[in-house]
Amino acid sequence: MATAIALSIDMLSFTLTLLLVTLGLVVIFGMMNVINMAHGEFFLIGAYAVVAVTRAGGSFWLGLVLAPCLLALIGFAVEWLVIRHIYRRFIDTILATWGLSLALKQGVILLFGPGSQSMLNPIPGTVEVLGVSYPAYRLFIMGMGLALALGTYWLFFRTALGLQARGVIANRAMAASLGINTRRMDWATFATGAALAGFAGAVMSPIMSVDPQMGMGFLVPSFLAVLVGGVNSLVGAALGSGVIGGTTTMLSARLDQADAQIVVFLLAIMVIRFFPQGLTGDRR
Amino acid sequence: MMLYVEGLVAGYPSGGRILDGVSFDLKEGEVVALLGRNGMGKTTLMRALCGQLPLQAGTIRCGGQSLGGQPTFQFARAGIGYVPQGREIFANFTVEENLMLGALGKPSLPRSLPAETFEIFPILGERRAQRAGTLSGGQQQQLAIMRALVGQPRLLLLDEPSEGIQPSIVDEIAVTLGRIARERGLTVLIVEQNLDFVEQLASRILFMENGRIAARQAEVGELRSDSDLIHRFLSI
Numbered sequence: 001m002a003t004a005i006a007l008s009i010d011m012l013s014f015t016l017t018l019l020l021v022t023l024g025l026v027v028i029f030g031m032m033n034v035i036n037m038a039h040g041e042f043f044l045i046g047a048y049a050v051v052a053v054t055r056a057g058g059s060f061w062l063g064l065v066l067a068p069c070l071l072a073l074i075g076f077a078v079e080w081l082v083i084r085h086i087y088r089r090f091i092d093t094i095l096a097t098w099g100l101s102l103a104l105k106q107g108v109i110l111l112f113g114p115g116s117q118s119m120l121n122p123i124p125g126t127v128e129v130l131g132v133s134y135p136a137y138r139l140f141i142m143g144m145g146l147a148l149a150l151g152t153y154w155l156f157f158r159t160a161l162g163l164q165a166r167g168v169i170a171n172r173a174m175a176a177s178l179g180i181n182t183r184r185m186d187w188a189t190f191a192t193g194a195a196l197a198g199f200a201g202a203v204m205s206p207i208m209s210v211d212p213q214m215g216m217g218f219l220v221p222s223f224l225a226v227l228v229g230g231v232n233s234l235v236g237a238a239l240g241s242g243v244i245g246g247t248t249t250m251l252s253a254r255l256d257q258a259d260a261q262i263v264v265f266l267l268a269i270m271v272i273r274f275f276p277q278g279l280t281g282d283r284r
Numbered sequence: 285m286m287l288y289v290e291g292l293v294a295g296y297p298s299g300g301r302i303l304d305g306v307s308f309d310l311k312e313g314e315v316v317a318l319l320g321r322n323g324m325g326k327t328t329l330m331r332a333l334c335g336q337l338p339l340q341a342g343t344i345r346c347g348g349q350s351l352g353g354q355p356t357f358q359f360a361r362a363g364i365g366y367v368p369q370g371r372e373i374f375a376n377f378t379v380e381e382n383l384m385l386g387a388l389g390k391p392s393l394p395r396s397l398p399a400e401t402f403e404i405f406p407i408l409g410e411r412r413a414q415r416a417g418t419l420s421g422g423q424q425q426q427l428a429i430m431r432a433l434v435g436q437p438r439l440l441l442l443d444e445p446s447e448g449i450q451p452s453i454v455d456e457i458a459v460t461l462g463r464i465a466r467e468r469g470l471t472v473l474i475v476e477q478n479l480d481f482v483e484q485l486a487s488r489i490l491f492m493e494n495g496r497i498a499a500r501q502a503e504v505g506e507l508r509s510d511s512d513l514i515h516r517f518l519s520i
Binding site for chain 1: 360377388432
């Protein structure tokens with residue numbers, strides 16, 4: 001029984017963690033249709049921002065607040081310098097953002113070196129959950145995943161700003177003819193996605209090895225979660241994170257890590273084969 | 285003068301000059317129809333007037349404000365409302381969200397729908413929470429018109445508003461538009477094939493021929509009596 005509960009909490013934990021990491025991708029890839037190969041680097045810079053703040057004597061929590069702000073600025077700059085010129089050019093977007101990802105990664109290596117940095121756990125200790133003791137910081141991450149998903153949903157589906165952003169994405173020319181400043185919506189949406197990625201990196205930094213490769217590990221399952229759940233869909237991203245996160249955790253309990261990954265990828269390919277629009281179709 | 289257009293040249297990157305020196309003007313409160321055969325550039329002109337198509341040459345002034353070279357949203361903020369051919373409603377959004385977008389684009393307007401929004405076309409009130417894509421063609425047209433009106437335009441551009449819509453709703457739209465134009469002193473430019481619709485609404489007729497406005501203009505009453513007009517400009 002206790003193992004079943006522990007496994008369930010593990011599944012939920014990985015699902016919400018994956019959701020947290022996926023949110024930025026949902027905005028930039030799912031909603032804006034930009035394949036941003038530098039998304040993993042946004043995540044990475046978020047984690048290194050926390051490292052830099054704590055090294056400079058600031059607290060982890062200050063880093064957690066500053067990281068998404070920094071990434072919003074970087075997102076704005078990237079949109080302005082690169083993305084806005086290539087919105088309609090799919091292949092060029094992949095190439096340009098891939099180049100950008102290399103540059104950003106090398107920039108991080110120049111500043112911090114290639115080695116791994118470790119962060120102290122800001123909430124050490126465990127909490128008793130249904131008779132299972134669970135690391136407190138993992139629970140914090142789960143809470144953040146849930147809160148941020150709800151916050152993102154609220155921003156895009158319950159506010160005037162979100163409605164305008166979705167209007168521009170749905171029909172750019174018509175939105176402009178209603179008086180909406182489409183350029184402003186573009187960079188604001190992109191910066192929001194970048195900030196979400198940066199926040200995810202910052203939150204994850206205490207439980208991961210903060211090194212220049214850390215972006216990759218989550219990038220692939222995140223893309224899968226978006227594709228499985230349904231592009232252009234926040235509920236889909238949550239569902240996709242659940243499918244990918246849940247099965248990965250479940251299989252990892254039985255198989256070794258690499259085999260579990262292979263099975264999950266095969267499963268994802270099957271889902272995408274039979275539900276090309278994702279599990280939620282094109283709904284929210 | 286509400287709209288002043290002179291020497292307008294515009295087209296598509298692939299298709300060359302479709303508008304080849306368009307000049308005309310609209311007085312404030314005037315309802316004018318633009319007629320012409322298919323392929324003469326009527327829709328292209330509408331898209332240029334609402335700023336969706338960049339000008340290669342010429343002048344567009346709305347209410348004295350020069351709009352050449354401005355981004356599209358500035359055309360809308362200068363008071364040009366656009367109801368495109370094919371309606372272009374946001375199919376996945378609710379009726380209410382579609383209408384809200386008409387208001388949100390105008391920083392000078394409150395971020396809420398005016399009280400009479402759902403009185404003008406009552407069906408939109410009944411369907412306000414429904415996805416716009418599920419409406420019938422006529423209801424979508426009413427939504428597209430109302431979405432433009434919510435933005436308080438001074439000049440309304442309507443491209444084929446009766447296309448593919450059942451006659452009873454076409455009639456309702458014509459009557460309602462005529463009343464609103466009179467009440468608000470709205471200037472309206474309509475591209476339309478349906479002559480009944482044109483006769484109900486418009487007072488003056490412009491004809492388009494080979495990317496220009498023809499020198500020959502007409503009062504609405506002449507449409508039926510002058511068979512040369514119909515023959516020359518409407519290919520019947």
